[in-house]
Amino acid sequence: MEIDASGPAPASGPARAPLRRVLMLAALAGLVVLLLAAGNRLAQQRALGQGHLRAETALRLTVNALQADLARYEMLPQLIGDLDLIRQLAAAPGDPALRRATNQWLAAQNAALQSSNIYLMRPDGLTIAASNFGTAVSFLGQNFAYRPYFIDAMRGHPARFYGVGTTSGVRGYFFSAPVRDAAGGIAAVVAVKIGVDRIEEAWRGGDYQVMVTDPDGTVFLASDPGWLYHSLNPLTPVRLARTQAARRYADTALTEFPQAALHRAGVELLRLPHAGGGTRDFIAATQAMPGAGWRVHVLLDSAEAMAQARLMLASMVLLLAAGLSGALMLRQRRARIAERLAATAELEHRVIARTADLARVNQRLQQEIAERRATEAELRAAQASLVQVGKLAALGQMSASLSHEINQPLAAARNYADSAAILIERGDYPRARENIAEILALVDRMPAIGKHLRQAARQPGDGTGAVALAPLLRETRTIVAQRLAASGATLELDIPADLPPLCAGPTRLQQVLVNLISNAADAVEGSADRRIELAARAGDGRVTITVRDHGPGVPQAIAARIFDPFFTTKGIGAGLGLGLSITANILRDLGGQISLTDARPGACFRVSLPACPPEAAP
Structure with a gap:
């Protein structure tokens, strides 16, 4: 029988890892404590040293001033x-x-x-x-x-x-x-x-405290009255006897400062009572005045220096914490980088496969985009053709109206000519001249009617300018007169005399007005109230034109589609449904707007166009 004498196996590396981590953390904590202790001492030395330099500067000035004051009387x-x-x-x-x-x-x-x-x-x-x-x-x-x-x-x-x-x-x-x-x-x-009261008075109220001691260390001048007749040195019987023999302080009792001198971070401090109660530690700077046998002490409260030292220590703590945090973040960042490198390799493989799929999808999308752009171009061309068709349809209606208007003056001119011939035969020349004048007036009217037809037939390429609404409405009334007469409608105008001109093209604006009035005439046909009200108002740099009828109105369900191309509420053959669509497009080109509201009864179309400034008026 064999016996294994090697004993238990030593602890493995992973088992010792927690202990190693604890020892490292303990060593790091001890190092941090030592650094903070050393930093605290250095911060106090620096702050107190700077305070001592300030006190020494003030001491030199104080001694010089005191010597100069005494020299005046010496x-x-x-x-x-x-x-x-x-x-x-x-x-x-x-x-x-x-x-x-x-x-x-x-x-x-x-x-x-x-x-x-x-x-x-x-x-x-x-x-x-x-x-x-x-x-x-x-x-x-x-x-x-x-x-x-x-x-x-x-x-x-x-x-x-x-x-x-x-x-x-x-x-x-x-x-x-x-x-x-x-x-x-x-x-x-x-x-x-x-x-010496005036000397002490000059010392009070500053950043520094001042006191002067005699050869025995007794304070006889001080910026703080509570320090007078206190000794920085022990009051031995020999010193008391010497002071009493000279009666330097008369019958005033002398006392000692308790535990006056101390050192902190290598800087001499004096702990003295304070007027506000308690004691204060002062940074002391001392200089002897050999001629007078005095010692001048300039004292600076150490509270400010200690606060500065604490601030410096806090800054060191923050820097140390930032350094430790940075080291920890760097370690974590390295770990994340390693993880990302592993994930990147897998991601690159997936990206390659996905890129091929996206390339095929992108090719299909580009083909669809090209087809859609071609379809949109065809649609815009068709819309332009349909707009022209709608305009020609409107021209047909206007041509019939103009034919009626021209036939009326021709018939009247024929009658006036026959009457004039009879009157000449009778020798009634004055009345014959009147008939001839009427014939001439009718002849002058017919070119104006023809001019309306030519303007309506011209392509809408005229530019924008200042357009006066009242004269344009007179020509428009002539164009729509037959349509108004056919439906038995009456057009009522409300145009202020001071209405500013509109920024528009006269031909396109007239086409808008003809379409709106014609639609209103269709709406009131057969109604009890066949009034069509057209009004204009100016405000906020724009002119608003309203065209209202008293017909059945537009149902709410179809009001949103009223400006769509080929949408109409008229019967078959009564219209193409392009009038309001053309009107909306014209107003959009002119920088205007059109909207529909329910007038109850009837419908009200509201057109808004920019008003021209006064200097642009013709």
């Missing part, structure tokens, strides 16, 4: 100390007249220079003259020997100092200089105090 104590009036009072501090004159002069200069106070102190620190001598917070009699600016000036060189006034409680910046006597000794000290 030399004032020395200039004032060199004046004779100040030296005289320093030499004789007890002279009331000198004190009074000096007080008044200092007050005038203080107002002109827009400083806070100017005052003069003896070597023991007692103030003997001041610009605010007449106020409740006058410096007169106050001793400032403890102030650093007095101590430094007594050492023989100009000094400067920031502090809160112990007498007025007003913050200010002090400049001082010694006043020397004739022997070169120090006889007094002159101090100029300038207010």
Whole structure:
């Protein structure tokens, strides 16, 4: 008996495929997380770095403006100390007249220079003259020997100092200089105090916050009043003792900013309380002012930079998502292309077979199209012949009417001629002349009747022009007079005198009117009311002609076919059914329209043609 010691067979490739896919997805997810973390840090560094550059630019401008403002007053104590009036009072501090004159002069200069106070102190620190001598917070009699600016000036060189006034409680910046006597000794000290409120006011309302700290890190100038007298450094006992000895801030209590300094993405930030509540992280740019011993801080709210960083990160996420989507779409597209290539081969085989079938069908269709075009050409030729036949039929009817019209004047002319001969024999020449005049009038009428026949027989090749309807209707009435008389019909006309001319051909328009009036005469024959009403109206650049009869009307069932060729409601031999078809074709050529409405009783044909502009009228 043999035993297989090889153990179970290893898992096949397909069985390991799901695990491989999971591992690839996990690795891809980890890579995406790392990319996003690195992108977030880079976005913050870029946004905060740009904010720091902006803050540094604003810092340089702020420091320059602050130095320029202080420089305006820096030399004032020395200039004032060199004046004779100040030296005289320093030499004789007890002279009331000198004190009074000096007080008044200092007050005038203080107002002109827009400083806070100017005052003069003896070597023991007692103030003997001041610009605010007449106020409740006058410096007169106050001793400032403890102030650093007095101590430094007594050492023989100009000094400067920031502090809160112990007498007025007003913050200010002090400049001082010694006043020397004739022997070169120090006889007094002159101090100029300038207010800082106007400096802070200029900083408020901008995009940046500004604060200035003393050598111990305490804020004494700030665009946000809530930051005053807060320290960026720990308030050690040594610092507090040094500040108290100089009484820099008088009796104002000092506090520390909690956790003020921090770093984010390699950029220094300051977390400070905000006037609206809570705290804000500010991008800080700092520069020292060695001459004053200060540090100026320009702060830019980091919220805008962080929002920009988030936007940059979101853009990176979108780009990454777009890249992944593009890769997935590319993979899917390749798969679809492979499927399409397989399907294309099958489709090409089917197309070849189908193309052969379509070629045979196309050949048959072309043959049918050629046969149909030939049939249509024959039909158009037949229609043209039938139109001419219908016209000749209408000419036959008009010829009979014209024959009747010509016979009447001939008979009358014969009678007038016989009467004229008898009157001449009798010698009645005046009456004979009247008969001859009547004969001449009848002879003039007969060519006009013949002219109507020639115009009706001519091919309708006349062009369009301005046609006056009233004169044309007079000729038309002559043509249809016999047909109207045969049916006992009367033609009533309603044509306004100001009716504009129509854009039409006179011969073709007359043929339209003859056909419509003749049809109306056929319709009213045998009716009680045998009136035929023809009216015309103008409007909207067109002229509408209506021909109405009072006959039995046209049934609704056949109204739609009334304009078809060879369609007639008359008896056999009474017509070919071409009159209305010819009329519709003529109006279509002239740019007009014709329609039928039920007049109840009778029928009403409505013809619409363009009206000619006034300048085209004959």
